[in-house]
Amino acid sequence: MGITVIDQGPELYWFVSNALLQDEIPLKHLQSIQAGEKNILLELPEIVIINGDDKSLIPEQFISKMRNHVFARNTLFIVMTADTSIEFKKNLLIAGAGQILYRGRGYSPSPKFFSALIKWFLNNKNPDAQIFDYKPVPFPSEAEFTSYGRVGWLSPSHCMIEANIDLIPGQSIEITNSLFDELDIKNVKLECVEKNKVGRYYQYTNSMLCKITSKDQIRDPKKIEAWIQNNLDISKHKPIKVVYFENDPEYRDKIRQMVKADKRYCARGYANLKEFQEVLDYQLPHLVLINRALIQKDKAQFESMRAFVKSNFCYCVTYANSELFGVEEFKKNYEFAMHSPTPIDLPLLESMIQKLEEKLPENLKTDDKKFYLNKHSPYSRINLHASCKLTELAINGAGVELPFGISNFCACEISSNSFVVANMGRTQFFRSFINKPSNDSSKGTYHRLIFMGQNVKDNDLVKETIELITEYGYERWLKGETRPI
Numbered sequence: 001m002g003i004t005v006i007d008q009g010p011e012l013y014w015f016v017s018n019a020l021l022q023d024e025i026p027l028k029h030l031q032s033i034q035a036g037e038k039n040i041l042l043e044l045p046e047i048v049i050i051n052g053d054d055k056s057l058i059p060e061q062f063i064s065k066m067r068n069h070v071f072a073r074n075t076l077f078i079v080m081t082a083d084t085s086i087e088f089k090k091n092l093l094i095a096g097a098g099q100i101l102y103r104g105r106g107y108s109p110s111p112k113f114f115s116a117l118i119k120w121f122l123n124n125k126n127p128d129a130q131i132f133d134y135k136p137v138p139f140p141s142e143a144e145f146t147s148y149g150r151v152g153w154l155s156p157s158h159c160m161i162e163a164n165i166d167l168i169p170g171q172s173i174e175i176t177n178s179l180f181d182e183l184d185i186k187n188v189k190l191e192c193v194e195k196n197k198v199g200r201y202y203q204y205t206n207s208m209l210c211k212i213t214s215k216d217q218i219r220d221p222k223k224i225e226a227w228i229q230n231n232l233d234i235s236k237h238k239p240i241k242v243v244y245f246e247n248d249p250e251y252r253d254k255i256r257q258m259v260k261a262d263k264r265y266c267a268r269g270y271a272n273l274k275e276f277q278e279v280l281d282y283q284l285p286h287l288v289l290i291n292r293a294l295i296q297k298d299k300a301q302f303e304s305m306r307a308f309v310k311s312n313f314c315y316c317v318t319y320a321n322s323e324l325f326g327v328e329e330f331k332k333n334y335e336f337a338m339h340s341p342t343p344i345d346l347p348l349l350e351s352m353i354q355k356l357e358e359k360l361p362e363n364l365k366t367d368d369k370k371f372y373l374n375k376h377s378p379y380s381r382i383n384l385h386a387s388c389k390l391t392e393l394a395i396n397g398a399g400v401e402l403p404f405g406i407s408n409f410c411a412c413e414i415s416s417n418s419f420v421v422a423n424m425g426r427t428q429f430f431r432s433f434i435n436k437p438s439n440d441s442s443k444g445t446y447h448r449l450i451f452m453g454q455n456v457k458d459n460d461l462v463k464e465t466i467e468l469i470t471e472y473g474y475e476r477w478l479k480g481e482t483r484p485i
Helices: 011-019 033-043 059-067 086-095 111-122 178-182 219-234 249-258 276-283 292-297 304-311 327-333 346-359 417-421 456-472 474-478
Strands: 003-006 027-030 047-051 076-081 099-102 137-154 158-163 172-176 189-195 206-213 240-245 265-270 287-291 315-319 381-394 397-402 411-415 427-437 445-452
Touching: 003 011, 003 033, 011 027, 011 047, 011 111, 027 033, 033 047, 033 059, 033 249, 047 059, 047 111, 059 076, 059 086, 076 111, 086 099, 086 427, 099 111, 137 397, 137 417, 137 456, 137 474, 158 189, 158 381, 172 178, 240 276, 240 346, 249 265, 276 304, 287 292, 287 346, 292 315, 304 315, 315 346, 381 456, 397 427, 411 445, 417 474, 456 474
Parallel strands: 003 027, 003 047, 047 076, 076 099, 240 265, 240 287, 287 315
Antiparallel strands: 137 158, 137 381, 137 411, 158 206, 172 189, 172 381, 189 206, 381 397, 397 445, 411 427, 427 445
């Protein structure tokens, strides 16, 4: 566990260290982006805090680069900035920033809130609901929900997406995407057919096979089909998913150099066997490469590999960077895996990939009726939209009812005229904190959200709104009956 602060000056580090004085969390201060990048790749800290106003870096580019690294993808980023523009917030969210905190002249976030935020980040999948002091007031209003996702592949009638929403088969959601805009395909909806049957290319909670519906169900599929056929030469399919488990920083860097962008495989890496079964079920890899030192250290966790290779198209290969962990004992105890006497180098990796491709089941092979989108393509990005209901408002967040679940830590936008009445602008940015099904099924799923990217003015407006609703009630506040004549 560790936190790295990257800033040329000492002030940000002082704030972080003072706010976390009561918490036994290792902190490191690095003054250059180069030293910060090296630290992230060597030590894989859980959280990195950066000065978003540092002229030596473009924060959204740096975050995107780190979160696309084979091993650094799970590092969470907090950006401290005086920039309050909507575009900057959105770019940071899309890049993968975990939180955006306003820090201006003479103003820093509340140390109490910051300490709670760190506790949440360190356990964001199952957080303690009492971490944040949450005292909401009623704020019932119609609203619109927007979240983000990625398209893996597209056919005239279906697509595979990844997102942090949790649709059940048969449930639909509206989407916007620049490709559909260019093809003049209107009123696009995706209906979930099945979910989580393929591993993740990105970092979203769910993968979903979806049926595409639109305004013109006769012409629109033909438009998509024609576009696919005209662009098949740039279709990028990576059918093989490789997952590494390696704790040696130097060898992790060699692995990074082995993973080539133009090859037909993608790779993810982990430094330990923590939540090993969960990682396998999430990634659904076709090839697992694992250092025997990690197996020796945590044999109980590794045992779940035995059942996984029996029920999935997956091969496991162990290797060693040291003579301490020889092949013979592992051959005897783990007969379901293959055991390399040497570390995995590029020729060996590519020979494995080639043999795997020859054995691929039909449903995993490249299909010329599908277009496989490159992750750098703007066409791979989608926005998902739904109507929802705001239920409450608090200093640090809001409550919302959605017709489906969203994962804890899901980033989203909520737009409502009630925010306009509060002079906050129509759209606010949030991350999902916790959720629970409503007792009334017609109300969907309740989610408690935490604000993202609020500045001093935003915070003051929320406080003022809460005070007025507390004194006069929501209906009178909404009608403007709390204002002096």
